[in-house]
Every structure is written in structure tokens, then in C-alpha cells.
Amino acid sequence: MERFSAFVTDHRAPIVGVALVLALLSGIAALFVPINYDLTSYLPKSAESTRALEEMDAEFDAAVPNARVMVNGVDVEQALAFKQQLADAPGIEGVLWLDDVVDLGTPLEMLDPAAVDQYYRDGHALFDVTVANGQETEALQAIYDIVGEDGNATGQAVNTAESKAMAGGEVANAFAILVPLILLILVLSTTSWIEPVFFLLAIGVSVLLNMGTNIFLGEVSYIAFTIAPILQLAVSLDYAIFLLHAFQRAREGEPDPVRAMRTAMRQSFSAIAASAATTLFGFAALGFMQFRIGADLGITLCKGIVFSFLCVVVFLPAFTLVAYKLIDKTKHRRFLPTFKGVGKVLAPLRIPVFALVLLLVVPCFLAQANTSFTYGMGSTEGSQTRVARDTEAINDAFGQSTPAVVLVPKGDIGRELELAERLEQIPHVTSVLSYPTAVGAAIPTGFLDPAVTEQFYSEHDARIVVYADTESEGTEAFAVVEQVRAAVHDLYGDAGLVTGMAASLYDMRTVVTEDNQVTNLIAIAAILLVLVLTFKSATLPVILIATIESAIFLNLAVPYFTGDSLNYLGFLVINTVQLGATVDYAILFTDTYRKHRRSMPPRQALARTLGTSFQSILVSASILTSAGLVLWLTSTNNIVSLLGLLLARGTLLSFFLVVTFLPAALLIFDKLIAKTTWHAGFFRGGGHLETEKEAGS
Incomplete structure (x- = not known):
């Protein structure tokens, strides 16, 4: 410790310069870190919904419909024109509407009312839209431009676009409120006007280093992006307080600031290290979750604690010696x-x-x-955003609708029809869209436009879309997932796969329930070990x-x-x-x-x-x-x-x-x-x- 403290104090100017340059570069790099807003992408590869998504991405051009778009006061011809505009919009991979499930050459009055009502009723036309992953913001803006203020949009892709639009601003707003609050707390609890700024500067440098180095992770989740900087700042300020308070005490008996800082570093190092270690191990336990959001958040937080520790024991002593006279000149009475x-x-x-x-x-x-648990983003009920208003309008007009996608081996159209009929009997299932139900089991695929058949068949798989009038999670939604999977596995065994938001959240529930005990035990055991070594x-x-x-x-x-x-x-x-x-x-x-x-x-x-x-x-x-x-x-x-x-x-x-x-x-x-x-x-x-x-x- 003697050599380390001597090195830091003897090279204080270069250390400060290098740290500030690295912080600046990290701040710039942080702007280019990709942010993942899809929690379901962190499910383990073994989850059925994940395997189904990977297979569907490999076999089909269009993914699961992930948005519902409604236009109001239109007839069928106008609705078809809106459908074409939506299909041509940037970021949109596919649009499904009434003409994909019935022959619109037949008068509406003669068609199946249940099929018609799912897409068109009382002048409202509802489109199931597939938005490309990563292009949610561009697609939503295009949708709003097409449908105008009177139109409505909801769904997973819309929620993702809204989260993207708000995430950066919300982090900035949080810091704009939190930093003055922390400064006020520190000013009240210290005896120098400038000392709290030193605390925040040291941890601020570590926060920038942490955010910038996330670029080496490839991407971070929006949860880590939002909460990690704030948690890092709040949790690790103690380390800076420990050091500067030790420096003040040392100066009372040692007039030379360099020697006083070396003494302070020796006296506070064990307390700072023990504090950082317990926090580090608590965060590290998240990395053992099967649900990989834990590793994402755990790595980001652990990295933040390490940077905070290094900044407090290297950058802060160096910077304090460079500017310690400011502390002396800005003394105030104890409040x-x-x-x-x-x-x-x-x-x-x-x-x-x-x-x-x-x-x-x-x-x-x-x-x-x-406790009653939820696993996704939760409801928008009570929110004043456009997404919340649009969701309410669409649900009022057409009711809830959550799609799931079934993938089964291609080739046995009779078995596909049997599966579709069984799926239609499941409570809360409102419709099943498959080749034999939408086109007809007797019609050969060669007689149709490839654009039609490609919705249902790839080279190896048949795709069936199941709609249920439930939320994307909850007792009823998860019961539907269980029954759909039971029917698919009964007819196709492990060759049949089910995915969709409800299925992903169902798998998430299974995974995170197992994760809870593991992470708790690891965190407690690791912190116990640190405490045993600390207190003997x-x-x-x-x-x-x-x-x-x-x-x-x-x-x-x-x-x-x-x-x-x-x-x-x-x-x-x-x-x-x-x-x-x-x-x-x-x-x-x-x-x-x-x-x-x-x-x-x-x-x-x-x-x-x-x-x-x-x-x-x-x-x-x-x-x-x-x-x-x-x-x-x-x-x-x-x-x-x-x-x-x-x-x-x-x-x-x-x-x-x-x-x-x-x-x-x-x-x-x-x-x-x-x-x-x-x-x-x-x-x-x-x-x-x-x-x-x-x-x-």
C-alpha cells in the first residue's frame, strides 16, 4: 500500500489528465452503445419460445405480428388502400387483414361474421402488423403519418418504440433531479461547499467509464442502461466520502497534504475495499441467472463498482491533491x-x-x-401517453387480441387441419389462421400466388397463427399457452413449437422462478464470506x-x-x-x-x-x-x-x-x-x- 499510495500522489497530474480524457472518450462511446428493449431475447436458448423464434427467423421472411393498427370511419376499399400504404412503409415486414382470411369478392353479409368482426366492424379496420426488429421507431412514425391523429396503434413494437424514445431523456431527467438532491445532502453533511463536487466528480468519472465500456459488451438492456448509472452513483459515493473524511482527519496531525493523503489512503483502503466487495458480490449473483438479463445487469453493475473503486483510490486522491486548496477556501459551518x-x-x-x-x-x-407477479412490461392503464389511449380505443372496438405462432413440420395438411380445429376449441382462442382454414385443405399451393403461400409455408415448416382474447400474461393467457402447447405436442411431439409474447412470458416465468433461489443463495453466501473475512x-x-x-x-x-x-x-x-x-x-x-x-x-x-x-x-x-x-x-x-x-x-x-x-x-x-x-x-x-x-x- 505504501508504494501504491506513493505512486498515486507522485503522479497526480498525469493521473488526473488521463482519467478525464478517458472519461470524455467513454462519454462519447456511450452514445453508440446499442440498447436492447426486448426482454424476451434474454431467455435461455433452451426455452421453447426462443427455439421457435430462431427457427421462424431462419424459415420465414416475416415474423410474428407485433402491432395492431386501427383506422376509423373507412369502408372496405379504403381499408385496403390503408393496408397497402402500411405494407409499403419503412420498417414494416407484413400486414395481415380481412382479405388474407376471406374472399372479399363475396359480400360481407355472406361471410363468416366471426372472421369479419376480427378485422372490420362498425367502420373500424384493424390490421395485424409485423414490425422489423430494431426498426420500431421508424415504423411507428410511418404508421402515425399514415393513420393520422384519428388512427390508433398498440402492441409490443409500439411499446418498444415508445421506450426507445423515452429512455435517453428519462436518464437525463433522473440525473438532473438526483445530482442537485445529492449535492444538497452532501452540503448539509460536510463542512465545505466544494467537497461534494469532488465526491460527484470522482464517481461521475467512473459512471462515464462504465457507460462507455459497455460498447465492448455489444449491447446492453434498457434496464441496465436506465438504472445502472444511477445505482452506481448512489451506491459508491460512500467510497469517496470514506477517503476524503480520512484525508481531513489525517491533515489535523500532518500539515503536508501529500503525506496526509498517503495516510488517508492507507487508513480508508480496507473500509472502501470491504464496502465495494460486498456490493460487488451482491451484484455478481445476478450473473448466475438463467434469464440472461441478470448477466447483462450484473456485469454492468459489477463493472461500475470496479470503476468506482479504482476512481476513488486512484483518481480522487490525485485530483484532491491538485485542488485541495479549494476545500480549505470553501469551508462552512456544520449544518x-x-x-x-x-x-x-x-x-x-x-x-x-x-x-x-x-x-x-x-x-x-x-x-x-x-405475491401476485407479472413478467412483462405491465399494463399501460392509467397512463396519459398516446400509446395508452390508442390501446384503450382498440380494445374498446375489437377487444383484446394476443397472437401466438405455431411451427410444425410441413407436409401433412390433414394433420394441420386437425390441429387447427383442436386449437379453435381452446377457451379464449378467437381464431386460428392456417393454410387449410384460410385457403382450404383441398387447394394445392401451386395454384396460388407465392405471396399467399409464403405466409403459411416455408421450405420445411408450416406456420399457424393463433389469436386469443387475453392479455399477453396472466392466469388466462398462460392457460392458453399451456393448452396450445399440449395440443401441438400431442400431434407433433417435440417437432412442434409455440412462440409469441404470451409464450415468451410463460417461459420467462418458468426461468426466473428457478433463478430466484439460486441468486439469493449465491449473494448471501458470497457476502457471508466477505463478512467472515472482515470480522473473523x-x-x-x-x-x-x-x-x-x-x-x-x-x-x-x-x-x-x-x-x-x-x-x-x-x-x-x-x-x-x-x-x-x-x-x-x-x-x-x-x-x-x-x-x-x-x-x-x-x-x-x-x-x-x-x-x-x-x-x-x-x-x-x-x-x-x-x-x-x-x-x-x-x-x-x-x-x-x-x-x-x-x-x-x-x-x-x-x-x-x-x-x-x-x-x-x-x-x-x-x-x-x-x-x-x-x-x-x-x-x-x-x-x-x-x-x-x-x-x-
């Missing part, structure tokens, strides 16, 4: 109280809170596991993990008791993020308590610990809570907004339990901790409590 007497205020809450948590933890554990104790790590896990159970149980649904991805991520991000509060508190406990009895040590660590924990929790609230309030994306709410509430619960439940646990298990901690050296009477290991040495 926050010292909180030295907070222990007396919180002491009466210890045992009641401890008892209450023990009473609630099991019911909350069961409740959070039985058999009981302290368990107490710390129990404190934060109790806060997590309380946090995730709230939706169950309020009757709200919870997105499972948010549930999965917050399990590891809240643990990794807030266990630092418990570490700081326990480490401070252990030091005081060596010179005073437990109650006095707890009072002193609360007096000295409460402000640091409060500041850190305030920043992370602010980050969560900003995500919740600024994001129109249901998953990101929910993650923000869970993060804010979870941080507050972790903070409250660390300053109430944890002190009670340390007090109750004081003797056990002394016996199971290596060289505990706890004070007892006029000397130190002799541990069993010391006695045997």
Missing part, C-alpha cells in the same frame, strides 16, 4: 447536528423492534413468496445478514398485503441489490461498535456507536433512497419505476433496522459474539473479556 445523543432516543425502540421483527419476519417471508467471526456475519434480509422480506411483502402485483424481475433484482447495497450500513455500524466495545460495556458502546456512525449511515441511506425515488417518479417504464420504489422503501427499512434491530441483536448476543469472534477483546469490568481462542493461545 446537521452531531447526533451524539441519538442513542438515547433509539434505545427504547431496540427490544420492541427486535420482537416485532421476529414476529413479522416469517409471515413476511411467506407473503413475499406468494462466526456470529456477526449471520446477525448482519439477518438484519438486511429481514428488511428485504418486509419490503417485498408490502405488495402482497396491499393486493398489488409485483414485476418478478424487480422482485428478483431487488433481492440482491438491496442486500449488496445496504449491508454496508450494518458493516459500518458493527465495525464501529466492535472498536468501542473493546473499551466499554455493551450499552455504552452502542450509545457511542450510534453517536459516531448515525450521520454517515443516514447520509448514505438518504442518497440511495433519493436515487430510488427519482427512478420511481421519473421513469415511465413499469419495471424501472417499480425497481425505484422497491429500492427507496428497502433502503429506508434497512436503515431503520440497522439503527434499531441490529443494536438489539448485538446487545442480546454480546457474550456469544465475544466467544465466536477471533481476538474480540471485549471490555469486561476493569479489563478485557478473554475469548476462548485467546485463552487457548
Whole structure:
């Protein structure tokens, strides 16, 4: 550490220059990182819906219809003209309408009413549109230009286009709100006007480095793009605070700033490393998910923590020595109280809170596991966007419609007809579009225009489109998926495949449910290992993990008791993020308590610990809570907004339990901790409590 600190302080100017140049280049590179808005693309390759999509992409030119477009007040001829305009628009691979399923040479009154009503009723024409992957924004703009303000568009592709349009702006808006909030918190908690800027500059450089180096990953999900920079900023500011506070303390006894910084680096390195390690391992657990969004988010967050750590131990010391005189010139009085007497205020809450948590933890554990979950983007109900209004208009006119695509081996048209008839009998299935049902089993494909047959047949496969009047997820939607797959597999075995949004979300539910236990166990085991190495104790790590896990159970149980649904991805991520991000509060508190406990009895040590660590924990929790609230309030994306709410509430619960439940646990298990901690050296009477290991040495 001596050589490292000497190198950093001796080469401070080049280090600052290189870091700022790299940050600038990374900021430019971040603008060119592709963002993936399709969560279903992160399903494992073994999922049936993924295998079906890959086969369909290889066999057919057009994919599954992923948008519904409605024009109003038109007759059949006008609707056909709109269909042609849509088909010719950029980014649109195909348009399906009434003329694809019936012969419009026959008067509408003589056609099957069920078939007609699915595409045309009361002057409304509804088109099933296939938008090319990656061209959603261009296609939606073209659709709006064609149908005008009176027309409507909804569906997965429309949601993706809206998310693309909002993602960058929402990240900028979140930072525009969060940075002033953090500056205010830091100004109130420090004694220098410029010091908070140093904190934000160091972490800001690391955020830019993280975002820019995402270009080497090929692409990132919109979830990682949206939440990773904000989480990185909020979680790792503590590292900068640790270092600069150590620098201030060192300068009190060392007038030479270079020597003071070297001392500060040595004194704060272990605390910064331990804090970064627990957060890193919490985030790293996401990488073990089968659902590859976990790896995407986990890698991005872990990379961010590494860059934050490096910036705090390399860039920040160098920059501080270059500009430390600004800190001296911008001193101000302390605005926050010292909180030295907070222990007396919180002491009466210890045992009641401890008892209450023990009473609630099991019911909350069961409740959070039985919450009603969603797996996709969620409903747009209640939103004021055009997409929400269009969705409501289309559903009012034609009802819900969710397509699924069935791929089966080509060649047995009789079996295709049998399958189509069985699929039509499934509850909530409104129509089945296949060659034998739309064209006729007796009509040879050679008699038809290839443009017609190519919708149904490739070189090897037959494609059947099944429409259901359900949402894309939920009990009814998933029941339809199960029954469609059962019918397909009964007739075709493993050669038959089913895909579509509902099928993908069904597979997602299966995958992420298995992922939850794995990621939790890995995160807990990894953080336990770090805590064991940090405290050299058999009981302290368990107490710390129990404190934060109790806060997590309380946090995730709230939706169950309020009757709200919870997105499972948010549930999965917050399990590891809240643990990794807030266990630092418990570490700081326990480490401070252990030091005081060596010179005073437990109650006095707890009072002193609360007096000295409460402000640091409060500041850190305030920043992370602010980050969560900003995500919740600024994001129109249901998953990101929910993650923000869970993060804010979870941080507050972790903070409250660390300053109430944890002190009670340390007090109750004081003797056990002394016996199971290596060289505990706890004070007892006029000397130190002799541990069993010391006695045997």
C-alpha cells in the first residue's frame, strides 16, 4: 500500500489528465452503445419460445405480428388502400387483414361474421402488423403519418418504440433531479461547499467509464442502461466520502497534504475495499441467472463498482491533491447536528423492534413468496401517453387480441387441419389462421400466388397463427399457452413449437422462478464470506445478514398485503441489490461498535456507536433512497419505476433496522459474539473479556 499510495500522489497530474480524457472518450462511446428493449431475447436458448423464434427467423421472411393498427370511419376499399400504404412503409415486414382470411369478392353479409368482426366492424379496420426488429421507431412514425391523429396503434413494437424514445431523456431527467438532491445532502453533511463536487466528480468519472465500456459488451438492456448509472452513483459515493473524511482527519496531525493523503489512503483502503466487495458480490449473483438479463445487469453493475473503486483510490486522491486548496477556501459551518445523543432516543425502540421483527419476519417471508407477479412490461392503464389511449380505443372496438405462432413440420395438411380445429376449441382462442382454414385443405399451393403461400409455408415448416382474447400474461393467457402447447405436442411431439409474447412470458416465468433461489443463495453466501473475512467471526456475519434480509422480506411483502402485483424481475433484482447495497450500513455500524466495545460495556458502546456512525449511515441511506425515488417518479417504464420504489422503501427499512434491530441483536448476543469472534477483546469490568481462542493461545 505504501508504494501504491506513493505512486498515486507522485503522479497526480498525469493521473488526473488521463482519467478525464478517458472519461470524455467513454462519454462519447456511450452514445453508440446499442440498447436492447426486448426482454424476451434474454431467455435461455433452451426455452421453447426462443427455439421457435430462431427457427421462424431462419424459415420465414416475416415474423410474428407485433402491432395492431386501427383506422376509423373507412369502408372496405379504403381499408385496403390503408393496408397497402402500411405494407409499403419503412420498417414494416407484413400486414395481415380481412382479405388474407376471406374472399372479399363475396359480400360481407355472406361471410363468416366471426372472421369479419376480427378485422372490420362498425367502420373500424384493424390490421395485424409485423414490425422489423430494431426498426420500431421508424415504423411507428410511418404508421402515425399514415393513420393520422384519428388512427390508433398498440402492441409490443409500439411499446418498444415508445421506450426507445423515452429512455435517453428519462436518464437525463433522473440525473438532473438526483445530482442537485445529492449535492444538497452532501452540503448539509460536510463542512465545505466544494467537497461534494469532488465526491460527484470522482464517481461521475467512473459512471462515464462504465457507460462507455459497455460498447465492448455489444449491447446492453434498457434496464441496465436506465438504472445502472444511477445505482452506481448512489451506491459508491460512500467510497469517496470514506477517503476524503480520512484525508481531513489525517491533515489535523500532518500539515503536508501529500503525506496526509498517503495516510488517508492507507487508513480508508480496507473500509472502501470491504464496502465495494460486498456490493460487488451482491451484484455478481445476478450473473448466475438463467434469464440472461441478470448477466447483462450484473456485469454492468459489477463493472461500475470496479470503476468506482479504482476512481476513488486512484483518481480522487490525485485530483484532491491538485485542488485541495479549494476545500480549505470553501469551508462552512456544520449544518446537521452531531447526533451524539441519538442513542438515547433509539434505545427504547431496540427490544420492541427486535420482537416485532421476529414476529413479522416469517409471515413476511411467506407473503413475499406468494405475491401476485407479472413478467412483462405491465399494463399501460392509467397512463396519459398516446400509446395508452390508442390501446384503450382498440380494445374498446375489437377487444383484446394476443397472437401466438405455431411451427410444425410441413407436409401433412390433414394433420394441420386437425390441429387447427383442436386449437379453435381452446377457451379464449378467437381464431386460428392456417393454410387449410384460410385457403382450404383441398387447394394445392401451386395454384396460388407465392405471396399467399409464403405466409403459411416455408421450405420445411408450416406456420399457424393463433389469436386469443387475453392479455399477453396472466392466469388466462398462460392457460392458453399451456393448452396450445399440449395440443401441438400431442400431434407433433417435440417437432412442434409455440412462440409469441404470451409464450415468451410463460417461459420467462418458468426461468426466473428457478433463478430466484439460486441468486439469493449465491449473494448471501458470497457476502457471508466477505463478512467472515472482515470480522473473523462466526456470529456477526449471520446477525448482519439477518438484519438486511429481514428488511428485504418486509419490503417485498408490502405488495402482497396491499393486493398489488409485483414485476418478478424487480422482485428478483431487488433481492440482491438491496442486500449488496445496504449491508454496508450494518458493516459500518458493527465495525464501529466492535472498536468501542473493546473499551466499554455493551450499552455504552452502542450509545457511542450510534453517536459516531448515525450521520454517515443516514447520509448514505438518504442518497440511495433519493436515487430510488427519482427512478420511481421519473421513469415511465413499469419495471424501472417499480425497481425505484422497491429500492427507496428497502433502503429506508434497512436503515431503520440497522439503527434499531441490529443494536438489539448485538446487545442480546454480546457474550456469544465475544466467544465466536477471533481476538474480540471485549471490555469486561476493569479489563478485557478473554475469548476462548485467546485463552487457548
